[in-house]
Amino acid sequence: MTKVLVAGFTGAMGQQAVALVNQTDGFELTAVFAPGVTSTDPSAYGLPATVTVFDQLSSITTDAEIWVDFTLPEAVYPNTRFAIDHGISPVIGTTGLTDEQVADLQQRAASQHLGGLIAPNFGLSAVLLMKFAQEAAAYFPDVEIIEMHHDNKKDAPSGTALNTAKLIDAVRPAHQQGNPDEHETLAHVRGGDYHGIKIHAVRLPGYVAHEQVLFGGAGEALTIRQDSFDRSSFMKGVKVALQKVRHLNELVVGLEKVL
Numbered sequence: 659m660t661k662v663l664v665a666g667f668t669g670a671m672g673q674q675a676v677a678l679v680n681q682t683d684g685f686e687l688t689a690v691f692a693p694g695v696t697s698t699d700p701s702a703y704g705l706p707a708t709v710t711v712f713d714q715l716s717s718i719t720t721d722a723e724i725w726v727d728f729t730l731p732e733a734v735y736p737n738t739r740f741a742i743d744h745g746i747s748p749v750i751g752t753t754g755l756t757d758e759q760v761a762d763l764q765q766r767a768a769s770q771h772l773g774g775l776i777a778p779n780f781g782l783s784a785v786l787l788m789k790f791a792q793e794a795a796a797y798f799p800d801v802e803i804i805e806m807h808h809d810n811k812k813d814a815p816s817g818t819a820l821n822t823a824k825l826i827d828a829v830r831p832a833h834q835q836g837n838p839d840e841h842e843t844l845a846h847v848r849g850g851d852y853h854g855i856k857i858h859a860v861r862l863p864g865y866v867a868h869e870q871v872l873f874g875g876a877g878e879a880l881t882i883r884q885d886s887f888d889r890s891s892f893m894k895g896v897k898v899a900l901q902k903v904r905h906l907n908e909l910v911v912g913l914e915k916v917l
């Protein structure tokens with residue numbers, strides 16, 4: 659049995675991750691972590707007595723071999739660092755790690771000879787969207803991204819949209835996009851800017867997680883879209899990550915690295 663700790667277990671994704679671990683042969687939930695819990699009695703959350711509930715990072719002592727993280731952008735770096743420093747393989751779904759933080763965590767994992775995975779999106783449709791968008795950007799360098807999420811989402815832009823922009827930026831030819839004399843008569847109306855790629859974030863009730871990448875060319879346009887209608891869409895990817903992460907020997911970014 660591979661023992662798993664779920665950080666952020668009371669959240670929308672954490673609850674799904676707990677259910678997944680409980681349903682997956684060969685894996686056992688050994689601990690959970692969320693700072694806002696009012697009780698550390700596992701039965702209060704419908705968990706068996708064998709599961710230890712933690713409400714502080716510094717108090718965690720565990721035999722977990724895998725750390726699944728669906729928490730908050732401000733918590734994910736200290737959490738992942740804690741996991742790596744304790745020899746626990748991280749499976750990180752939380753968004754918001756900076757490039758510098760990822761590099762630092764990769765170095766720490768390497769010095770521990772530990773594998774791990776950071777996935778901006780565990781949904782297959784989103785992974786494919788990012789791949790196709792990068793392919794298209796070589797031919798259509800004029801591009802904007804629209805991401806649409808539920809209105810409880812705390813971070814913007816989404817990790818997926820930012821990662822899409824980075825992938826596009828890595829391949830698209832350098833050029834001037836849009837009118838150089840453009841000016842906003844309503845602040846921020848043109849969206850966020852990642853190296854000249856505009857990102858627009860929509861937050862509405864009823865939505866879960868959706869992204870469109872719009873390419874424009876002379877007399878034509880290409881739109882690539884993915885929709886996660888339900889958080890179950892992420893669980894197939896998390897399951898693959900659980901099954902593969904202990905076989906990795908470095909901290910990798912992107913679900914496609916283990917598919």
Ligand SMILES: NC(=O)C1=CN([C@@H]2O[C@H](COP(=O)(O)OP(=O)(O)OC[C@H]3O[C@@H](n4cnc5c(N)ncnc54)[C@H](OP(=O)(O)O)[C@@H]3O)[C@@H](O)[C@H]2O)C=CC1
Pocket residue numbers: 665666667668669670671672691692693694695727728729730731732733737750751752753754777778779780781813817892
């Ligand atoms: N990679 C992917 O495929 C996906 C990634 N995500 C990402 O996962 C993250 C969580 O999303 P979601 O579940 O919707 O968020 P929620 O707000 O529903 O849950 C957040 C969880 O994090 C916990 N938490 C808050 N602060 C800390 C902390 N300092 N240390 C540890 N845990 C903490 C909360 O506990 P408490 O209530 O006690 O504060 C809660 O359990 C986001 O970054 C989101 O973007 C979401 C969907 C898919």
Ligand SMILES: O=C(O)C1=N[C@H](C(=O)O)C[C@H](O)C1
Pocket residue numbers: 753778779780807811812815816817818819866867868
């Ligand atoms: O907060 C969410 O819900 C999601 N977060 C991830 C992101 O920021 O990209 C993945 C997915 O979009 C759902």
